[in-house]
Amino acid sequence: MVSSGGKAFHFDPGALCLELVTTGGPGEFARFEVLHTPADLVTWAGRSRLSDRHELGLELAVTEGELVRARELRDTLFQLAADRAHGRPLQPSHLDTVNAAAAEPPLAPRIVPDGTRGWAPGATGTQLLSTVARDAIDLFTGPYADRVRECGSHNCSLLFVDTSRPGRRRWCAMEHCGNRAKARAFRSRQPAQES
Numbered sequence: 081m082v083s084s085g086g087k088a089f090h091f092d093p094g095a096l097c098l099e100l101v102t103t104g105g106p107g108e109f110a111r112f113e114v115l116h117t118p119a120d121l122v123t124w125a126g127r128s129r130l131s132d133r134h135e136l137g138l139e140l141a142v143t144e145g146e147l148v149r150a151r152e153l154r155d156t157l158f159q160l161a162a163d164r165a166h167g168r169p170l171q172p173s174h175l176d177t178v179n180a181a182a183a184e185p186p187l188a189p190r191i192v193p194d195g196t197r198g199w200a201p202g203a204t205g206t207q208l209l210s211t212v213a214r215d216a217i218d219l220f221t222g223p224y225a226d227r228v229r230e231c232g233s234h235n236c237s238l239l240f241v242d243t244s245r246p247g248r249r250r251w252c253a254m255e256h257c258g259n260r261a262k263a264r265a266f267r268s269r270q271p272a273q274e275s
Contacts, residue, residue, distance in 0.1 A: 091240075093238070093239060093240040094224075094240050094241030095215055095216075095219045095241050096128060096211070097157050097161075097212050097213070097215045097216035097219055098157070098161060098228075098239055098240060098241065099128050099129060100150070100153070100154045100157060100212055101154060101157050101158045101161060102238070103115050103124055103154060104151065104154065104155075105154070105158045106155040109158065109237070113151075115147060115151055115154070117147070118142035118143060118147045119142075120147075121205060121208070122140050122142055125140055126140075130187070130199070130208075130211070131199070139199065139202065139203055140199075140203045140204070140205070141202075141204055142204070142205035143205060146204065149205070149206075150205065150208075150209055153177060153178070153181050153212065153213060156174045156177040156178060157178070157212075157216055159171070159174055160175075160178065160220060161239040162230065162239060164220060164226075164228040165229050165230045166230070170220070178213045179213075179217075181212070181213035182210055182214045182217055183210070184209070184210040185210060186207055186210040187199050187200070187203050187207045187210075188200035188207075219241065224241050224242070224243060227243070227247055228240075228241055229242050229249065231252035231257050232250035232257070233251065233257035236252055236257050238252035
């Protein structure tokens, strides 16, 4: 990811469904929108945890309608994750959106000649969204459901799954928000400099 100041940093939200959330969002987060065309969704899929070699993007066909549904699912996942992170009840309409996407056939996995995982040719945007929605269901009903967090920085709203052993992760990325918070805390402990 790239910070508002232009500095690149590594951010792993810990789940496929939360990777989609980083592509924009509802309301004020619409300014971060990166899914403008079907090709943008194909690019995102190729960079996601679905494929570390970007093979999926070469075989994925996405329509304009699927792009619209991707943004709707993304915004819903954003709201569900934020509700989970803050201990709020999950909204039935949000659950309906995720369940409807998950009810479609998912991407079909296959073993490629080098022995790694790939995806069957002819994949569609609908299959991609089903796979993302199923990942969300696994996250929000699984052992890490209570470890969905929002970054602890006062000006960062990135959502992630805390998969650390102690379960005390506070920052989207230590090298980004974590370091800034530590620097602020250090400066606040220093005696005032005399002019």
